Amino acid sequence: EVQLLESGGGLVQPGGSLRLSCAASGFTFSNYAMSWVRQAPGKGLEWVSVVSGDGGSIYYADSVKGRCTIFRDNSKNTLYLQMNSLRAEDTAVYYCAKESPVFDYWGQGTLVTVSS
Amino acid sequence: DIQMTQSPSSLSVSVGDRVTITCRASQGISSWLAWYQQKPGKAPKSLIYAASSLQSGVPSRFSGSGSGTDFTLTISSLQPEDFAIYYCQQYNSYPRTFGGGTKVEIK
Numbered sequence: 001e002v003q004l005l006e007s008g009g010g011l012v013q014p015g016g017s018l019r020l021s022c023a024a025s026g027f028t029f030s031n032y033a034m035s036w037v038r039q040a041p042g043k044g045l046e047w048v049s050v051v052s053g054d055g056g057s058i059y060y061a062d063s064v065k066g067r068c069t070i071f072r073d074n075s076k077n078t079l080y081l082q083m084n085s086l087r088a089e090d091t092a093v094y095y096c097a098k099e100s101p102v103f104d105y106w107g108q109g110t111l112v113t114v115s116s
Numbered sequence: 117d118i119q120m121t122q123s124p125s126s127l128s129v130s131v132g133d134r135v136t137i138t139c140r141a142s143q144g145i146s147s148w149l150a151w152y153q154q155k156p157g158k159a160p161k162s163l164i165y166a167a168s169s170l171q172s173g174v175p176s177r178f179s180g181s182g183s184g185t186d187f188t189l190t191i192s193s194l195q196p197e198d199f200a201i202y203y204c205q206q207y208n209s210y211p212r213t214f215g216g217g218t219k220v221e222i223k
Contacts, residue, residue: 047212
């Protein structure tokens with residue numbers, strides 16, 4: 001059974017940093033690209049970033065480019081999102097999702113709140 | 117970036133009704149179109165990929181059609197568990213983009 005479990009969310013002040021993690025199981029992690037998708041409270045879905053299975057290909061949404069870094073550790077079956085210079089508009093539930101190439105499995109999400 | 121426009125943004129329907137949701141891409145995406153269902157407080161669930169292929173386990177009352185720029189999600193006979201928000205998403209290119217969502221509510 002495919003499982004994705006995010007962690008690392010919380011309350012952070014504007015300008016602060018946070019690292020999100022997504023622990024994967026139930027599939028060959030290194031064979032699949034993985035994405036982060038976020039959802040602001042009461043809003044729709046916004047794709048954030050993707051990393052290929054081997055980590056060699058990465059894309060970002062313009063809204064986070066230069067402030068976020070996606071990476072993965074295939075030896076630990078874990079995906080990460082390092083978020084810096086956080087803004088109020090980054091407040092959202094962050095989901096990790098397996099790409100095949102649609103988002104066929106999603107985690108339960110972790111809430112990031114940026115507020116002073 | 118490819119913009120995805122869904123309509124309507126919401127609709128009120130009764131159990132047993134036929135529901136049709138449309139999604140338009142700002143440029144051609146062939147059949148690289150997915151549909152997701154999201155219930156309150158839950159992660160989205162993949163329903164359809166490649167515009168018309170059902171994910172495993174998805175009831176056959178769901179169907180998708182279209183190619184190029186215009187796509188449709190149809191629920192042939194709405195069931196109580198289908199009240200949710202539905203999103204389309206293109207995977208023709210990065211950045212991946214979603215439609216704004218269609219909320220299906222009980223009349």
